[in-house]
Amino acid sequence: MPYDLIELLFFAYRDFTGDPDDALAEFDFGRAHHRVLHFVERNPGIMVTDLLGILRITKQSLGRVLKQLVDAGIIEQREGSHDRRQRLLYTTERGHTLAVDLTRLQKKRLKRAQIGLPEGSDEIIRKFLLQMIDPEARGDILKLVRSSFDLRD
Amino acid sequence: MPYDLIELLFFAYRDFTGDPDDALAEFDFGRAHHRVLHFVERNPGIMVTDLLGILRITKQSLGRVLKQLVDAGIIEQREGSHDRRQRLLYTTERGHTLAVDLTRLQKKRLKRAQIGLPEGSDEIIRKFLLQMIDPEARGDILKLVRSSFDLRD
């Protein structure tokens, strides 16, 4: 009975998100800001609509968070060159630095979690996590994470 | 660079919590109720103080959620036999059934996620998740999940 896996996931995820949460609290930002910053950093020039799709939140929910990030000079909006309705999202230099800092915290925890694991564990964990995701969503998500995935395949 | 692990964790956890979230929406309960129900089911007779420690929320936050669960006949409070200040928490029969149902959903997803993984993957995943947790907290959490862990060690 994998009862303990349920609980381990709960506690692992809590501490995993705790690192950036604590760091962002100084800026009066929260987890919502982190998520937006992360996916904009990873997908420079992303459309607002696509970001909404990734985060599965409404336009209104994104609105406030995005405005705060733009006002704080973390994220920048540029008119699309082909389609001038678009407000493509980019991190500013400051936003990039912040994103890198937050990612560093999470990478550190992930590396520490892999200490003492046998050869090939990385691939197992990746496959496990991917298969935890709803089958219909896996394709899109793989596209999203492909760039770094490819380096190992 | 384990950039994709960060994102896989995000999406995996979202879908993992999505199963019980959807199921509980019918009862007008949310994730907070699920967490309380889960840990009471797993630790029958737990003290309110200890539950607060596990969930790392305040008494006031727990208050409302717990009241709703008690009112709905999901959780039951009994006076401690040794210490009559205590209001020890138990699931009712109905609460037990609900907890089992929700756990079933999550076990199903976990089992599906382990399809095609090599022998010994279970142990690797468990160790990885445990090592994701803050070192200071691991002891307490291991105590919490011990019962099922022992079956395999």
Added chain:
DNA sequence: GAATTAAGTCAATATGACTGACATAAATTT
């Protein structure tokens, strides 16, 4: 008897989400 502990409550506040309605501008379709 005094201090501490377990639990609960009142009040105010913050964050992150939601629904629904509507507005604007640009692109696409007919």
Added chain:
DNA sequence: AAATTTATGTCAGTCATATTGACTTAATTC
């Protein structure tokens, strides 16, 4: 060219989950 669709943004109201701080009651411990 007109009609429709799309991308984005905004106004208004609401909800769930969490917070801080202050205080109460009852029971246990020192």
